[in-house]
Amino acid sequence: MFHLTRLLLESPFSVVKKPGETVMISCAVNGFDIDGEYVHWTRQKSGKALEWIGRHSRSSEEYSSSFASRSDLSYDESGITARLSIRSLTEGDAATYFCAHTHCDALDYWGSGTRLTVTSEAPVPPALVPMVWFNSASRDKVTLSCLALDFYPESLSFEWSDASGAQLDSVRYPTLVCTVEDLSSESLSIKWKKNGNEVYGHNDWVPKQLGDSYSAVSVLKVKSSDWDTEAVYSCEATHLGETYTKKASKALITVTLNPPSPKIMFSNGQVELECIISGQDNVIVSGTKMTWYINEQKHASGNLEEVTAFEGSQYSKRSFVTYNYSDWWTVSKVRCSAVAEDMGPVVRDLTVNKGAGTEPKVTIHMLPEKETSQEASAEVTLVCLVSSDVVQDYYIAWTEDVGQxxxxxxxxxxxxxxKTQNSYSVISVYTTTKEKWTGGYIFYCNVWPAGRENRMKSIGVSEAMGNSADCADDGGDEDEFSSLWFTASSFLFLFIFTLSYSLMLTFYKVNRLAVCV
Structure with missing residues (x-):
């Protein structure tokens, strides 16, 4: 009978790399035959769906097209450690990476995950606070703890050793510390709550006099599973009949930094940046301070919207910063930082890739006619491919011309x-109707390279013109177009896949239980 006894990640719980470097993540496995069975690799960015990277056995490998160009899957010589390597890292690769194994055609056995942080910022070392806990019921045992404070980035791993330097086994817990200061007396009681319900097992240090006042500390260890599911913890300190409450969570808010809208940019020559914070606690969302940094310099406060409720229990707040394009083309990095009380800053960055001034090639295509329904209301999909020999961002907007x-x-x-076969590409997908496509409309792809003061000449396509057009009548581009079209198809597949993955997996696993034993 098939049995998987262990599948876990042996690499550190977290890894920190700089942009451009290579990371290797390992997964120690046993209990199955790697010659005939697969280990899968996936990743998940914060607040996003899972992305499938690839799978491999000892003799074969398969990759998602999004990762094939700079990823390698392998095993070590012993055959018990699977490895994932990713080259040329960018900040967009920051995510939690998982290994998994299939059982009854489903990904049932998962590793615990390795969090990858990619940043060019200088790390800040932690302040370490040693703590000793005595158990009154077991006088012969002492628990040693190490508390890490004020470090960046958030990735951190611990190692313990004895006086001789030999490594010791340890357990890593998320730890919450509640400090109470400026007490007028020793009278104090402390309660901890998780999602409003009281929890026990916290360790309290009796108030100590410091000068003219007293201070106290209470420490609560929480389960990683509870912390990762964003449970909200509260420390309630009661002193002389009055109760004071502070809350903490892994993520009391989420932050989204949206890139500029090409539609607005082309319509009025302005660039609008939008940063959105959301969370379940209206008070926390309302009190969160949002700060903008442009080219690593603090920017004047943006325009704030009032807090509004959406999707029942969620609240959100938006901040906008507007630039004229004549000023925007000098911007290379944008940061939105959100700070709520009792919570470290949540930061989102936007890097503008300006390239090196090389002239890109713009090509616009329609999906092959045989793949399009003949009904007037049927959708017609157009793809604009912008390629150059360097990495560059492009702002792409579409227009429909019927003589206006x-x-x-x-x-x-x-x-x-x-990265494609011989260049770098950006793909924009636009959907219209069969009625417009056959009704004489011309569809234009409008491209504005990041860092350029002027936009490029628009490229149009219509049924009368044929199913494709480009900005230059160059020969010998069929191979490159095939590569780019494959890339476009891959992007479309992944876009649909990520929206439906969670639902499909849940549905499949529920039905699978009746037949898989």
Whole structure:
């Protein structure tokens, strides 16, 4: 009978790398035959769906097209450690990476995950606070703890050793510390709550006099599973009949930094940056301070919207910063930082890839006619491919021309720069109707390279013009187009896959239980 006794990650709980470096993540496995069975690799960015990277046995490898160009899957010589390597890291690779094994055609056995942080910022070492706990019921045992404070980035691993330097086994817990200061007397009681319900097992240090006042400390160890599911913990300190409460959570808020809308940029020559914070606690969302940094310099406060409720229990707040494009083209990095009480800053960055001034090639295509329904309301999908020999961002907007002198601009779905066969490419997908496609409309792809003062000449396509057009009549580009079209197809597949993955997996596993024993 098949049995998997162990599947876990032996690499550190977290890894920190700089942009451009290579990371190797290992997964120690046993209990199955690697010659005939697969280990899968996935990753998950904060607040996003899982992304499948690839799978491998001893003799074969398969990769997602999004990772094939700079990822390698392998085993060590012993055959008990699977390895994932990713080259040329960017900040967009920051995520938690998992190994998994299939059982009854489902990913049932998962590793605990390795968190990868990619940052160019200088690390800040932690302040370490040693703590000794005595158990009154077991006078012969002492628990030693180490508390790490004020470090960056958040990735951290611990190692213990004895006086001789020999390594010791230890357990890593998320630890909450509640400090109470400026007490007028020793009278104090402390309660801890998780999601509003009282929890026990905390360790309290009796108030100590410091000068003219007293201070006390209470420490609560929490389960990693509870901390990772964003449970909200409260420390309630009661002194002389009055209760004071502070809350803490792994993520009391989430922060999203949206890139500029090409539609707005082309329509009025302005660049609008939007930073959104959201959370379940209206008081916390309302009290969160949002700060903008442009080119690593603190920027004047943006325009704030009032807090609004959405999706029932969620609250959000938005901050906007607006630039004229004449000023925006000098910007290379944007940061939105959100700080709530009793919580470290949550930071989101946007890096503008300006390239090196090389002239990109713009090509616009329609999906093959045979793949498009003949009904008038059927969708027609157009793809604009912008390629150059360096990594560069492009702002891409679409227009529909039926003879108007001033056509409105529309946003498509634009994907980040990606390495293709002989170049780097950016893909924008736009959907229209069969009725418009056959009704004489011309569809234009409008491209504005990041860092350029002027936009490029628009490229149009229509049914009368054929199913593709480009900015230059160059020969010998069929191989490159095939590579780019494969990339576009891959992006479309992944976009749909990430939206439906969680639902499909849950549905499949529920039904699978009836047949898999």
């Amino acid at each position: 002198s001033n056509s409105a601009y529309f946003d498509g779905i634009t994907f980040p720069p990606r």
